[in-house]
Amino acid sequence: MNAIELRNVTKTYPLFKVDNISLDVKQGYITGLIGPNGAGKSTLIKMIIGLIYPDTGSIKTLGSEMHNQEVNIKQRIGIVSDDCFYYEHLTIREMRRMIAPFYKKWDDKTFNTYLEQFELSPRKKIRDLSKGMKIKFSLAVALSHDAELLIMDEPTSGLDPVFRRELLDLLADMIQDETKSIIFSTHITTDLERIADYIMFMNQGKLIFNEVKDDVLERYTIVKGDMDLLDSDTRSQFVGIRETAVGFEGLADNRAEAERLFGNYALLHRPSLEDLIYYSAKGGRNHA
Amino acid sequence: MNILISNASSDPIYIQILTQIRQSILSGELVAGDNLPSIRQLAKDLQVSVITTKRVYEELEKEKLIDSVVGKGCFVSGVNQDFIRERRMKQMEEKMHEIIRESKELGMSSQDLIDHLTLLFEEEQTP
Numbered sequence: 001m002n003a004i005e006l007r008n009v010t011k012t013y014p015l016f017k018v019d020n021i022s023l024d025v026k027q028g029y030i031t032g033l034i035g036p037n038g039a040g041k042s043t044l045i046k047m048i049i050g051l052i053y054p055d056t057g058s059i060k061t062l063g064s065e066m067h068n069q070e071v072n073i074k075q076r077i078g079i080v081s082d083d084c085f086y087y088e089h090l091t092i093r094e095m096r097r098m099i100a101p102f103y104k105k106w107d108d109k110t111f112n113t114y115l116e117q118f119e120l121s122p123r124k125k126i127r128d129l130s131k132g133m134k135i136k137f138s139l140a141v142a143l144s145h146d147a148e149l150l151i152m153d154e155p156t157s158g159l160d161p162v163f164r165r166e167l168l169d170l171l172a173d174m175i176q177d178e179t180k181s182i183i184f185s186t187h188i189t190t191d192l193e194r195i196a197d198y199i200m201f202m203n204q205g206k207l208i209f210n211e212v213k214d215d216v217l218e219r220y221t222i223v224k225g226d227m228d229l230l231d232s233d234t235r236s237q238f239v240g241i242r243e244t245a246v247g248f249e250g251l252a253d254n255r256a257e258a259e260r261l262f263g264n265y266a267l268l269h270r271p272s273l274e275d276l277i278y279y280s281a282k283g284g285r286n287h288a
Numbered sequence: 289m290n291i292l293i294s295n296a297s298s299d300p301i302y303i304q305i306l307t308q309i310r311q312s313i314l315s316g317e318l319v320a321g322d323n324l325p326s327i328r329q330l331a332k333d334l335q336v337s338v339i340t341t342k343r344v345y346e347e348l349e350k351e352k353l354i355d356s357v358v359g360k361g362c363f364v365s366g367v368n369q370d371f372i373r374e375r376r377m378k379q380m381e382e383k384m385h386e387i388i389r390e391s392k393e394l395g396m397s398s399q400d401l402i403d404h405l406t407l408l409f410e411e412e413q414t415p
Contacts, residue, residue: 029338172332197339212339214302
């Protein structure tokens with residue numbers, strides 16, 4: 001079962017294009033969406049939640065297309081975003097009063113528990129909340145109506161490390177129920193490195209891959225070595241290379257082949273997701 | 289049962305978890321019938337991917353160390369521990385044969401090999 005299905009989705013802007021994307025987000029898992037700035041991550045998420053429509057292609061969220069079933073779908077998803085969708089002049093309590101009636105499965109008890117856990121006072125105005133507190137508030141809303149799909153766009157950028165770790169626990173709690181799914185876009189890849197099951201990687205408006213995280217980290221490798229090892233042949237192995245006076249460091253997309261080519265002459269180790277983003281953005285070559 | 293994951297280790301996380309659960313079973317810390325945490329609970333506790341813990345359990349099931357019962361979770365299997373130990377001894381013997389062949393190619397005597405092994409064994413014990 002898929003929580004989200006995209007088929008040949010294209011959206012063109014004057015200077016930017018999300019190009020022919022097909023992908024599945026699996027139900028019951030946490031999928032991380034990564035990529036450099038301007039890769040198209042937010043555009044993709046906006047299309048999934050129906051804020052913008054694709055020029056061509058189809059998107060199914062929780063089994064239906066947004067334009068047929070908008071209210072039904074939005075009942076069943078929770079959204080946490082870097083942008084604040086709420087009225088700044090209202091207090092948390094007043095905002096709750098506006099939001100709650102929209103959701104059939106709204107649960108006040110859960111909501112209050114989260115407010116307490118996140119140390120948010122219901123009397124506080126939205127405008128007076130810090131960036132991190134706004135995110136906590138929208139998370140409390142997103143988790144209080146039994147959403148089947150949680151969509152998070154850059155949720156961790158305003159959060160301190162303490163709450164980021166707690167967030168990982170909250171997300172893991174949510175998918176204890178295997179019918180629930182989470183999609184999570186972020187630059188702070190260490191969070192995803194811990195808990196994501198699948199990684200979708202976008203660059204320059206294209207989907208580079210959508211795979212099991214453990215497999216991705218096994219397939220790529222960092223190679224560090226002497227500049228003498230680089231010639232036109234070995235260079236072609238790399239997604240991106242950083243060359244300095246004291247050697248090179250690069251990301252290769254076929255570990256077995258890199259091991260065969262460089263063997264004991266170079267140092268090979270597991271990449272981080274951040275390495276993947278850095279070298280892909282730097283290299284400019286598309287790989288998979 | 290404790291599971292400790294090291295970020296400094298070159299072993300993938302999946303292997304680290306697998307080895308430690310296997311060790312707990314073979315050492316008798318976990319006995320037949322003991323309940324293991326669910327795949328999703330274990331992923332949560334260790335803050336790792338569900339797919340990682342799923343792979344671990346699948347591998348343990350393949351090794352017949354655990355049984356999974358739909359709707360009830362995973363249990364340490366009732367298979368005789370001696371049988372498992374014997375099977376692992378056999379696997380180790382195969383590796384030993386390989387080492388013996390290698391040492392012959394290098395022109396080592398059996399005493400050379402034993403000495404070398406003793407040295408490595410001691411190294412392993414002093415952290």
